[in-house]
Amino acid sequence: MGGVSAFGGVGGFNPFANGASPTNVLLKSRSSVTNSSVGGLSETDLTEACGKFEEIRDWIAESLGDEMIKNSTSDSFCSELLKDGSVLCRLFSALYPAQAIKYKPGKFLFIHKENLSNYLKACSGLGVSALFEYEDLMDDKRHGYVYHQLLSLKKLKE
Numbered sequence: 001m002g003g004v005s006a007f008g009g010v011g012g013f014n015p016f017a018n019g020a021s022p023t024n025v026l027l028k029s030r031s032s033v034t035n036s037s038v039g040g041l042s043e044t045d046l047t048e049a050c051g052k053f054e055e056i057r058d059w060i061a062e063s064l065g066d067e068m069i070k071n072s073t074s075d076s077f078c079s080e081l082l083k084d085g086s087v088l089c090r091l092f093s094a095l096y097p098a099q100a101i102k103y104k105p106g107k108f109l110f111i112h113k114e115n116l117s118n119y120l121k122a123c124s125g126l127g128v129s130a131l132f133e134y135e136d137l138m139d140d141k142r143h144g145y146v147y148h149q150l151l152s153l154k155k156l157k158e
Contacts, residue, residue, distance in 0.1 A: 046144030078137045085115025128152045
């Protein structure tokens, strides 16, 4: 009863009580918020970023010399091509060869998340805001966060 808690000493607060997990707690940071300007982005910013899909897709395809990317549709771009993080890691490595990112190909979710984490950390190191989460790639309603981040990376390189 009076055990020591890793979250504040004896009998301290445990944010993971009642079956919560670190992942669930983290994902609630943006997923459960209904504010229209989450993360400093308004609905207008997100809509504008989505409107630049072709510009973003063509820039990535040109940077990587990859015709498969150039032929992708907006429906498959995030949920299929970017979801494992390898294209994003390749893009960063092509733009900044001295800071190349290691990535792993694979079908497992933990590998995808590790690749994306490496990409976002590298972008943060350059001062690019890492404003998207893995779930933004998979949710058709949140691609604007991904596109906005890619536009920020593109502007930094120009």
